[in-house]
Amino acid sequence: MTGVEPMGTVATERGCPRPRAADAVAPPSTSTVREEAAAFYALPELAAVASPERLAQVRASIDATGTYEHTGAELLLGAKIAWRNHARCSGRASWQSLELYDARHCSTPAEVAQACWEHLRLSTNGGRLRALITVFRPRRADDDGIEIVNPQLIRYAGYRNPDGSVTGDPLHVELTDLARHLGWRGAGGAFDVLPLMLRVDGGPVQLFDVPADAVLEIPLSHPEYDWFAGLGLRWHANPAISNLTLEIGGLAYTASPFSGWYVSSEIGARNLGDDGRYAMLRTVADGMGLDTSRNDTLWRDRALVELNQAVLHSYRRSGVHILDHHTAASQFVRHVDREHAQGRPVPADWAWVNPPMSASTTPTFHRTYDPPDFSVRPNFVARQAGGCPVTGG
Numbered sequence: 238m239t240g241v242e243p244m245g246t247v248a249t250e251r252g253c254p255r256p257r258a259a260d261a262v263a264p265p266s267t268s269t270v271r272e273e274a275a276a277f278y279a280l281p282e283l284a285a286v287a288s289p290e291r292l293a294q295v296r297a298s299i300d301a302t303g304t305y306e307h308t309g310a311e312l313l314l315g316a317k318i319a320w321r322n323h324a325r326c327s328g329r330a331s332w333q334s335l336e337l338y339d340a341r342h343c344s345t346p347a348e349v350a351q352a353c354w355e356h357l358r359l360s361t362n363g364g365r366l367r368a369l370i371t372v373f374r375p376r377r378a379d380d381d382g383i384e385i386v387n388p389q390l391i392r393y394a395g396y397r398n399p400d401g402s403v404t405g406d407p408l409h410v411e412l413t414d415l416a417r418h419l420g421w422r423g424a425g426g427a428f429d430v431l432p433l434m435l436r437v438d439g440g441p442v443q444l445f446d447v448p449a450d451a452v453l454e455i456p457l458s459h460p461e462y463d464w465f466a467g468l469g470l471r472w473h474a475n476p477a478i479s480n481l482t483l484e485i486g487g488l489a490y491t492a493s494p495f496s497g498w499y500v501s502s503e504i505g506a507r508n509l510g511d512d513g514r515y516a517m518l519r520t521v522a523d524g525m526g527l528d529t530s531r532n533d534t535l536w537r538d539r540a541l542v543e544l545n546q547a548v549l550h551s552y553r554r555s556g557v558h559i560l561d562h563h564t565a566a567s568q569f570v571r572h573v574d575r576e577h578a579q580g581r582p583v584p585a586d587w588a589w590v591n592p593p594m595s596a597s598t599t600p601t602f603h604r605t606y607d608p609p610d611f612s613v614r615p616n617f618v619a620r621q622a623g624g625c626p627v628t629g630g
């Protein structure tokens with residue numbers, strides 16, 4: 238979570254007159270909405286869901302009210318194209334399978350939270366993960382919209398200890414401080430699911446405990462190393478990204494959590510491996526009896542492979558869908574070729590579409606891509622960094 242900086246202070250203490258908007262970017266002007274709507278309805282894909290008269294109807298609505306509403310079919314197609322356009326996603330081969338849970342009727346924080354639990358249940362689907370996006374109402378010109386503070390619906394707490402070490406996920410120390418500041422009391426474990434924090438129209442951030450039946454977790458064991466299970470590692474099945482704004486045709490859906498499925502290296506190489514995260518490589522190498530006193534024994538690399546093997550083994554054994562990085566990479570390059578054959582560019586960020594381990598053993602490594610283009614719409618855009626969701630400071 239970027240920008241969650243001055244935790245432990247509340248808006249009034251900081252003298253902040255009004256918490257900041259979900260996006261620091263000002264809502265688009267009427268003329269921008271008009272232009273972006275026209276560009277959206279001009280996409281060739283739209284012909285399948287919008288009649289030729291539809292744009293005139295949308296224009297009339299924008300002239301009268303400054304905005305307009307997408308039909309469910311337009312929203313789903315817009316979300317699919319946003320996924321297809323997102324330069325940092327290597328899972329785009331599945332873009333056409335995206336499903337929509339239309340939650341635009343939700344207005345209170347409690348209703349939003351309920352819909353998020355429904356999102357988790359539907360997309361986790363007992364381990365047979367489904368690509369699903371839940372879309373809440375877009376931000377209007379005169380309000381701040383709905384903001385989910387957590388970067389994913391399921392995140393593990395990170396508790397800063399007096400000696401400076403962290404119990405749990407160091408990535409979420411600030412988010413954990415915010416939750417505690419708002420009254421949450423975590424159990425103090427290494428894998429405590431943080432409460433969902435969200436707010437509506439610049440109101441106070443409200444906190445909701447994620448119901449246990451909405452969170453599928455997988456305890457990690459290794460196919461050969463019996464001691465591995467004793468490390469007590471686990472991870473959740475569902476990566477449900479919740480801090481990106483979905484922009485379609487001039488409308489900004491500031492809350493639109495979406496789920497796919499994990500690639501094992503996201504968990505085994507980054508979340509559990511990175512020094513700034515759970516940093517498990519030395520522990521695993523010790524278990525394997527490797528010499529960790531020298532770099533050139535390649536103990537880090539060997540531990541990394543076994544950690545990833547444990548992730549794949551455990552997810553498979555629990556019946557939870559996950560991809561290894563070789564399969565994910567070959568799906569991605571096939572997708573790129575297929576799109577090119579259709580005459581469509583595939584803007585891609587090389588560093589993001591390559592796996593964080595063994596990259597040169599995968600086909601994503603040995604080629605170049607159409608340059609990332611973050612101005613293409615529809616798309617998922619990052620919330621503006623800088624600014625505490627409580628204080629706006």
Ligand code: ARG
Pocket residue numbers: 328476478496497498499500503504508
């Ligand atoms: N890398 C993030 C994580 O480890 C998840 C990003 C989205 N990944 C996905 N497979 N949909 O939690």
